[in-house]
Amino acid sequence: MDVPASSRAQSRRPSRFRAAASCLAVVTLLATSVPMVAQARSAPESFADLAEEVTGAVVNISASTTVEARNRTLPQLPPGTPFEDLFEEFFNRRGGQGNGGSDSAPQRQRRSNSLGSGFVIDSSGIVVTNNHVIGDANDISVIFPDGTRLKAEIIGKDSKVDLAVLKVKSDKPLKAVKFGNSDLLRPGDWVMAIGNPFGLGGSVTAGIISARGRNIESGPYDNYIQTDTAINKGNSGGPLFNMEGEVIGINTAILSPTGGSVGIGFAVPASTAVPIIEQLREFGETRRGWLGVRIQNVDDATAEALNLGSARGALIAGIDEKGPAKPAGLEVGDVIVKFDGREVKESRDLPRIVASSPVGKAVDVVIVRKSQQLTKQVTLGRLEDGEKQATLQAPSTETPTVTRQALGLNLSGINDELRRRYNLKDDLKGVVITRVDPNSAAADKRIQAGEVIVEVSQEPVSTPADVTKRIESLKSQGRKSALLLVANPQGEVRFVALSVE
Structure with missing residues (x-):
């Protein structure tokens, strides 16, 4: 199944x-007629x-998983209950325990079966299917069109792209x-x-x-x-x-x-x-390339704030302290527009391109930083080695409490009282948001009280005065948006573009 x-x-x-x-x-789709292109190939x-x-290379996959079935314990019924005998017979018939049954009674096993499809890619017996078809099965059979059934072993599987590779042994070469x-x-x-x-x-x-x-x-x-x-x-x-x-x-x-x-x-x-x-x-596992960045998409407002010209690329919102990007000189706020010669049109393109790149390969990464296009060379790590690395958090120091308003936000410097109130991470640095105007663009962008502004237009801020100063500077430059780097109380950051008009 x-x-x-x-x-x-x-x-x-x-x-x-x-x-x-x-x-x-x-969704119901409505078909419309369009003229046929003269050169189009007709249907076979x-x-x-x-x-x-x-057809001879396409197979059925039968996967079975044996699991332990729980023993059922008969409810403790008062002696003489009219249905006591009925309950006793019902539970015993299904392998459960009656009143006074032993807790150490052996558990029963139950088999779960699923059916799917696959196909042979090598006449020696290599079969490809979906990972979800075999799941955690401990008994897999491959059934061929002529009815031949062969036991299969798992060579490797990948849940991220839902693929599995199996191996069967056959007395003769298989159709592939x-x-x-x-x-x-x-x-x-x-x-x-x-x-x-x-x-x-x-x-x-x-x-x-x-x-x-x-x-x-x-x-x-x-x-x-x-x-x-x-x-x-x-x-x-x-x-x-x-x-x-x-x-x-x-x-x-x-x-x-x-x-x-x-x-x-x-x-x-x-x-x-x-x-x-x-x-x-080859390896029995995947070996994907790893850049060591956390990214987000670039929308029109963010593109305007970064002076990109158009919404494109992948915006770096975090850098892994132990990842390949850090020693290569990539920074939070950089926009990756090209990776190893391949254009990054939107953020979801980048993980796919990086993952398909060989581990250890030195690649050129084209970025836009403060309106300038730069090229950095990164030697890729292995994703599987870096998946558990913690996201880089910015260092911090304490600042006095000063309150100001800007962009529909009440802002204060971080102090011990606010750090306790909002449960802010000890090393989080920036300007804490104490109130959000519910009718503001900031509220529409889901900015919340207790979050911390770390940067404004890629410049660090530590006091409310820093925030208002940067906003006034942007206005004087004729800019329409300010790009905020906002951290939640745990220190996880994201970029938010807000209008300064």
């Missing part, structure tokens, strides 16, 4: 998207030849398929899927590419292919083919109110999957 895509992500918030087993709200007369060529270049796909291209919908066995469906680069908030590297090819419960882990019989995607999730296909399915692109599969085969 497939699981929701939202359960595979960091369950920080509910997702509208589910794995191929699940269901959610869907049949997909039969293509299906016959590749190869990956194609998913970057060449265009919306409207024909594709074909083969999988195990609803446990029926190998089924073929066809459709077109609906869109590329979809972000369904299932993980940090979302870059899905959207297709109207029918993807249903049990199709997860199966291949999405182009018309040359190459795998250009791995079917992973659908948007549906019923668990059945409504023409909105999502596949991991081959360009994303192949490097991960290669790492899992």
Whole structure:
């Protein structure tokens, strides 16, 4: 049984998207007629030849997990209760304990089963599927179209992109398929899927590419292919083919109110999957590049405040003290616009680009700092080694209490009383916000009392006078916005652009 895509992500918030087993709200789409392009390729007369060529490499995945079932204890009923015998018989029949039963009685085991799809990529017995198809299974079988069932071992798996690589042993070479270049796909291209919908066995469906680069908030590297090819419960882990019989995607999730296909399915692109599969085969684990920064998106107001010209890039909101970015000279407030020769159009592009870069590689990072474009060279670390590193916190000192108003905020210098009142981190430095006007732009941006302004337009502030002075300076320069670096009481920072007009 497939699981929701939202359960595979960091369950920080509910997702509208589910794995191929699940269901959610869907929007009705109205089709409109458009003129046919004269040079467009017509639909194939049949997909039969293509299906016959590749079906032998598509397999069903059966995964079983053995878990301990809790013993049930019969409620302590008073002697002579009319239903005492009935309860005793009911619980004993199910392996539970009656009154006076031993607490040390052995627990029963229960098996949980799931079905999905996969495909062979190497005739020696290498099989690819979704991580959520196998989960924590301790018994995995791969079932071939001719009915052959082979036990599988896990070579490696990756929950962030929902991939798993399995190995089976066969007496003969297996039919295998190869990956194609998913970057060449265009919306409207024909594709074909083969999988195990609803446990029926190998089924073929066809459709077109609906869109590329979809972000369904299932993980940090979302870059899905959207297709109207029918993807249903049990199709997860199966291949999405182009018309040359190459795998250009791995079917992973659908948007549906019923668990059945409504023409909105999502596949991991081959360009994303192949490097991960290669790492899992070689190392048994992923080895992603790591920059050691915390980023946020650049909106129009932030772009204006930073004099970027247009909203682009990834704004550095924090730097890991032990990460590769710090010794390379990257700073909070820098906007990364290009990484290793690849343009960073928005913040979500950067994690995907960095993660796909080799560990230990020296890369050029182009940044915009105070309206100047600079290039820094960074030697990438390994993400898996740095995931538990704490975010860098700014040093601090105490300042006297002085209160002022600016931008709809009441501001005070940090003192011991305010530090206790708002439970501020001991080393947090800046100007504390003691009140937010509910009708102000600051309230709309969710600034709250107890937060601390660390910088104004990339200049450190330690007193309310520093804040008002910087704002007046910005006004005199004809600037429309002030970029605040705001920390919560725990010291976690973010950038907020506020109008100074």
